[in-house]
Amino acid sequence: MGEGVHSLHEFMLRTESITYILIAAALLGFVFFWRFLSERDEDRDYLGADRPGGEGGGHGAHH
Amino acid sequence: MPFPKVTLERPRWTPFNIVAAIIVVVGLAITGIRFTQGLAATTRLSDYNPWGLWIGFDLLVGVALAAGGYVTSAACYLFGLKRFHTAVRPAILTGFLGYALVVLALHYDVGRPWRLPYPFLVQQGTTSLLFEVAACVALYLTVLFIEWTPAALEWLGLKRARNLVVRLTLVLTIFGVVLSTLHQSSLGALFLIAPSKLHPLWYSPYLALFFFVSSIVAGLSMVIFEGALAHRYFHHKMDEAHRREADGVALGFAKAASWVLAGYFVLKVVGVAQADAWRHLASGYGAWFLVEVIGFVLLPCFFFAVGAREKNLKIVRFTAAWAVLGIVINRFNVGLIAFNYHLPAEERYFPHWMEIGISLFIVTIGILAYKFIVSHMPILYAHPDYEPH
Amino acid sequence: MSISRRRFLGWMGAAGAGFAAAGRAHAGAPPRGAGNPDALGVLFDVTRCIGCRKCEEACNRVNELPPPERPFHDLAVLEKRRRTDARTYTVVNRYTGIEGARGPVYRKVQCNHCLEPACASACFVRAFTKNADGSVTYDESVCVGCRYCMIACPFEIPTYEYDKAFTPRVMKCTFCHPRLVQGLLPGCVEACPAEALTFGRRRDLLRVARARMAQSPGRYIDHIYGEFEMGGTAWLTISGVPFRAIGMREDLGTTPAPELTKGALGVVPVVAAMWPVLLTGIYAINRRRDRIAREEREAAVAAALARAEDEAKKKLAEALAKADKDKKAAIEREVKKALEEAARARAEASAPAAPEGGGETKPA
Numbered sequence: 096m097g098e099g100v101h102s103l104h105e106f107m108l109r110t111e112s113i114t115y116i117l118i119a120a121a122l123l124g125f126v127f128f129w130r131f132l133s134e135r136d137e138d139r140d141y142l143g144a145d146r147p148g149g150e151g152g153g154h155g156a157h158h
Numbered sequence: 159m160p161f162p163k164v165t166l167e168r169p170r171w172t173p174f175n176i177v178a179a180i181i182v183v184v185g186l187a188i189t190g191i192r193f194t195q196g197l198a199a200t201t202r203l204s205d206y207n208p209w210g211l212w213i214g215f216d217l218l219v220g221v222a223l224a225a226g227g228y229v230t231s232a233a234c235y236l237f238g239l240k241r242f243h244t245a246v247r248p249a250i251l252t253g254f255l256g257y258a259l260v261v262l263a264l265h266y267d268v269g270r271p272w273r274l275p276y277p278f279l280v281q282q283g284t285t286s287l288l289f290e291v292a293a294c295v296a297l298y299l300t301v302l303f304i305e306w307t308p309a310a311l312e313w314l315g316l317k318r319a320r321n322l323v324v325r326l327t328l329v330l331t332i333f334g335v336v337l338s339t340l341h342q343s344s345l346g347a348l349f350l351i352a353p354s355k356l357h358p359l360w361y362s363p364y365l366a367l368f369f370f371v372s373s374i375v376a377g378l379s380m381v382i383f384e385g386a387l388a389h390r391y392f393h394h395k396m397d398e399a400h401r402r403e404a405d406g407v408a409l410g411f412a413k414a415a416s417w418v419l420a421g422y423f424v425l426k427v428v429g430v431a432q433a434d435a436w437r438h439l440a441s442g443y444g445a446w447f448l449v450e451v452i453g454f455v456l457l458p459c460f461f462f463a464v465g466a467r468e469k470n471l472k473i474v475r476f477t478a479a480w481a482v483l484g485i486v487i488n489r490f491n492v493g494l495i496a497f498n499y500h501l502p503a504e505e506r507y508f509p510h511w512m513e514i515g516i517s518l519f520i521v522t523i524g525i526l527a528y529k530f531i532v533s534h535m536p537i538l539y540a541h542p543d544y545e546p547h
Numbered sequence: 548m549s550i551s552r553r554r555f556l557g558w559m560g561a562a563g564a565g566f567a568a569a570g571r572a573h574a575g576a577p578p579r580g581a582g583n584p585d586a587l588g589v590l591f592d593v594t595r596c597i598g599c600r601k602c603e604e605a606c607n608r609v610n611e612l613p614p615p616e617r618p619f620h621d622l623a624v625l626e627k628r629r630r631t632d633a634r635t636y637t638v639v640n641r642y643t644g645i646e647g648a649r650g651p652v653y654r655k656v657q658c659n660h661c662l663e664p665a666c667a668s669a670c671f672v673r674a675f676t677k678n679a680d681g682s683v684t685y686d687e688s689v690c691v692g693c694r695y696c697m698i699a700c701p702f703e704i705p706t707y708e709y710d711k712a713f714t715p716r717v718m719k720c721t722f723c724h725p726r727l728v729q730g731l732l733p734g735c736v737e738a739c740p741a742e743a744l745t746f747g748r749r750r751d752l753l754r755v756a757r758a759r760m761a762q763s764p765g766r767y768i769d770h771i772y773g774e775f776e777m778g779g780t781a782w783l784t785i786s787g788v789p790f791r792a793i794g795m796r797e798d799l800g801t802t803p804a805p806e807l808t809k810g811a812l813g814v815v816p817v818v819a820a821m822w823p824v825l826l827t828g829i830y831a832i833n834r835r836r837d838r839i840a841r842e843e844r845e846a847a848v849a850a851a852l853a854r855a856e857d858e859a860k861k862k863l864a865e866a867l868a869k870a871d872k873d874k875k876a877a878i879e880r881e882v883k884k885a886l887e888e889a890a891r892a893r894a895e896a897s898a899p900a901a902p903e904g905g906g907e908t909k910p911a
Contacts, residue, residue: 101583102677103663103778103805104285111284111812115293118819122336125823126329133831196712205632205706208694236826238833269692269707269715277671281689287808288695289671290815328830336822340815347811351669351699354799366811500796 178522185519188512192266200512206498207507214493215517216263218345219486220256221295222369225377226384227253227302228331228338233414235331243546244400245407247309247537248388249381254302255524261299263520287347294341301334312544313535324547343370349492357496359438359447362429365492371422376485378415379458382408382478392532397539409466412474415481416462423455443499450491454484586662586681586781587727588749589736590756591655593786593793594766595743598625598641598653605738606637606657609723628794631656633708636720637735645792652786654793655743657735658683658704658720659773660781665804669699674717681749681781682722690717701777701799722781749781756785778803 192200203210230249233239265271273280278296283289304323311320346369349356362368385404389396396404430436438444458481465473494507532538540546604619606612613634617624625641637657645652664683667675672689675696685705692715697705708715723733731737736744745755753774760767772790773780776799784795791797 103803104668104677107285107668107805107809107812108673112282114816115282115284118816121820122333122823125827129827194712196710196715197707198709201709203694203707203709205630205697206703208697208707232826236830236833238830238837267693269694269711270690270713273689273691276689276691281672281674283671283673285668285805285808285812286671286695287811288669288693290812292671328827332823332826332830335826336819339818339822343814344811347808348695348698350811351665351804351807352701353802353807354701354796355698363810366814 178526181515181518181522182526184515185522188515188519189266191512192516197269200510200516202507202510202513204505204507206501206505209493209497210507211494211509211513211517212263212267214490215486216267216520217260218489218493220260220263221342221345222373222376222485222489223380223482224253224256224260225338225342225373226381227256227305227377228334229374229377230381231305231331232335235327236335239410241403241406242410244403244538244540245381245385245411248384248532249377250302250305251309251531251537252380252384252528254299254306255527257295257299257302259520259524260295262523263516266516287344287350291341291344291348294337294344298334298337298341301330301337305330305334308547309531309535309537312541317543320544327547338373339370342373343367345369346492349497352497355498355500356492357438357443357499358433358435359430359443360492360496362433364425364429364432367425368422368429368488371418371425372485372488374418375415375422375481378411378418379478379481379485382411382415382474383482386475386478388532388538392538395532395538399540400538405471408471408474408478409469412462412477413466415478416459416466419455419459419462419481423451423459426451426455443496446491446495450484450487454480454487458484583679583681584750586679586749587722587747588660588681588752588781588783589733590745590747590752591782591784592743592745592759593652593654593784593788595741596639596653596655597741597743598622598639598651599740600625600639601738601740602655602735602744603635603637603639605734606720607635609726609734610636610721612636625653631658631704631706631719633706633710633716633718636718640794642788642793645788648788648792652788652793654784654786654795655735656704656794657782658722659702660720660722661777661804662779662781663777663803663805665699665701665777666696666705668805668808669695671695678724680722680724680727682724682727684721684724685717685719687714687716692717699804701796701804749783752783756783759785775801777801778806 188200197203201210201212226249230242230245234242234246264274268274274292277283277289277292304326307323308320311317311323343366346365346367349361350363350365353361385408389404393401430439439448458477461473461477461480464470465477498506536544600619600622603615607615607619615634625639628640629635629638631638637655639653639655641651641653643651660677660681660683662677664675664677666685667673667677667683671693672691674686674690675683676686677683692707694705694707694717696717697703697707705717705719707717723731723735726733732746736746745752747755753771756771760769766787767785768787768789770785770790772784772786772795773782778801784790786793789797
């Protein structure tokens with residue numbers, strides 16, 4: 096078919112595919128952004144490193 | 159590395175073991191027929207009824223009843239209900255086993271199971287709600303597996319790996335709740351595309367919401383129900399903390415389930431109003447709808463409330479089983495009973511005994527796996543060498 | 548009235564040109580079941596069908612389907628209501644005793660080739676394609692066999708090869724897409740001896756249908772089935788009896804299938820975006836409340852400890868002071884005692900000197 100989008104189905108195929116990629120990027124981005132956001136908290140209790148004094152502390156909790 | 163010794167006791171011929179053995183043997187035989195002679199030899203699926211028991215029960219009910227994992231871990235780790243901590247590991251375990259078995263059952267149901275990764279690897283049909291369900295179930299199974307590994311790693315004595323995984327608890331919990339919200343609701347949304355086939359009392363634009371909200375009820379009720387069973391059969395495996403917290407978990411979850419059921423009941427009624435389906439209530443399907451909504455939503459809601467108020471564990475446990483049955487009925491209604499309501503009786507679906515056999519087989523595998531894991535790994539007790547997380 | 552093969556071939560050329568021109572830019576709002584304006588279709592005129600099953604035979608032949616249990620000239624199979632199955636892309640059913648109809652009415656069933664196919668929308672591997680010529684075709688090379696397309700199809704057309712263990716396929720009418728590409732007519736259209744099937748551009752067929760209705764008042768129900776049903780279908784049906792009397796659902800509505808799932812799909816990114824925000828927020832709030840509670844508890848404990856320490860100090864000081872006093876009192880007592888003893892001794896013995904005192908007093 097030509098380049099045009101003729102049907103709602105084709106339109107949604109395009110929008111949904113892009114949306115899924117955005118979702119994946121967003122979920123990953125959230126993890127890193129939250130890390131950035133709470134990195135300097137005194138007890139660094141972010142991203143599951145939730146035992147102050149527990150092994151490993153809070154750094155590098157997730158990559 | 160000090161690997162644990164698996165003590166395989168000589169199997170004793172208890173009634174449970176005998177029944178389980180028979181189911182497993184028959185299940186393996188049916189499995190052989192299914193994968194050598196196809197769906198026609200083992201199912202009553204037809205061109206009118208492409209989805210049968212393996213979707214209606216194994217997928218729809220299986221996923222709903224495995225919701226305990228996300229509900230409990232969210233309650234404990236996100237909502238700060240620390241008193242529920244000892245309930246997390248058993249709930250994660252049953253959730254993981256539940257999803258693993260759902261995926262196993264799908265191998266029986268789809269025509270070419272070896273192609274199950276195709277929607278991700280070969281060609282993505284992103285307009286399909288089934289794509290969303292498949293993606294979320296696959297990811298969530300992975301999440302549950304990782305969430306479960308600390309128990310196995312403690313058992314195996316792999317301390318560093320265990321601590322690494324434990325650090326991911328928060329991310330995994332949040333990711334698990336997101337994925338669960340999405341696919342629990344999307345299982346209901348699967349039927350949105352067929353308004354002409356699902357009875358108007360069950361078809362609703364709210365189908366996705368119905369499935370999500372009721373999955374919370376299913377998760378809470380299953381934790382209570384499984385907790386009661388575990389107390390009966392694995393009491394000796396539980397540590398002090400588990401026994402001390404168990405009653406609080408049951409009562410707290412009963413209260414939560416009652417409250418969520420109240421919301422769910424209102425939603426169901428609003429669903430009828432929005433579809434203006436009142437007139438259908440006077441039909442046979444209407445009576446059955448009322449049985450579901452009053453008998454298996456409103457009444458469990460009330461009895462959970464009574465049980466929680468009176469701190470009566472007997473009522474709470476009984477109502478949990480009742481509510482679980484209500485979820486089963488709901489999923490059967492949407493997937494099998496109210497679906498294709500327009501067809502004449504002779505075209506309707508009724509499962510082949512081999513379909514029932516496989517469903518029983520899969521449930522039995524789940525129970526056996528649970529038994530093995532609970533007997534060997536720190537699920538109902540905290541491992542003495544590790545801090546709880 | 549019917550379209551000859553020559554004209555059809557000419558149209559195919561025009562349609563091809565049309566497809567090329569149809570690449571018009573898509574602006575703004577999503578299309579609503581518009582499809583390709585030059586897509587093809589078939590008009591099925593129920594009032595012309597004689598139930599000869601020639602279309603079934605042709606379909607079977609051109610699609611190389613397995614031979615039927617009973618030959619196609621055996622019209623006794625019409626006694627029973629049939630549907631499409633894995634060996635049959637199209638069937639003709641006979642309906643008798645319909646009010647207002649003289650004699651039996653026949654209706655052909657096959658894929659209607661929706662403008663917005665529910666099967667394509669439902670398929671999670673994109674096995675279905677809505678082609679530019681209007682046909683909806685299936686690609687077995689990606690099919691997983693989930694059969695959601697069969698759930699989704701409002702016309703109950705796709706069927707499945709349940710009896711195949713290793714290579715089961717979804718089976719359905721292809722609109723003879725491979726023949727259309729070669730410039731040939733669909734098998735059933737070519738075979739119809741009664742001109743009940745008219746092939747052409749869908750938009751032209753709508754005009755043809757209306758013209759027939761205008762030409763023969765009273766012959767047709769005033770409705771072109773498929774013009775709007777489920778967003779419209781490539782195959783159109785006109786009938787002299789109510790559609791529901793010949794097994795066609797009149798309650799399907801006009802909403803195209805993708806529209807039905809659009810809302811639910813739209814919720815997905817909302818959940819993915821907002822759930823982590825809300826849940827992490829709740830977590831952080833609880834965490835902070837816990838920490839503040841812990842700090843307050845620690846502060847309270849420290850204060851209590853300090854208070855206790857103060858009191859202890861005071862007590863100690865008091866005790867020391869008391870001890871001091873006691874000590875002094877004891878010395879005085881001893882001194883007094885010694886003086887008294889000395890006095891007594893002096894008195895008793897009338898000795899000249901009193902002894903030294905205080906050296907051996909004990910603390911209290």
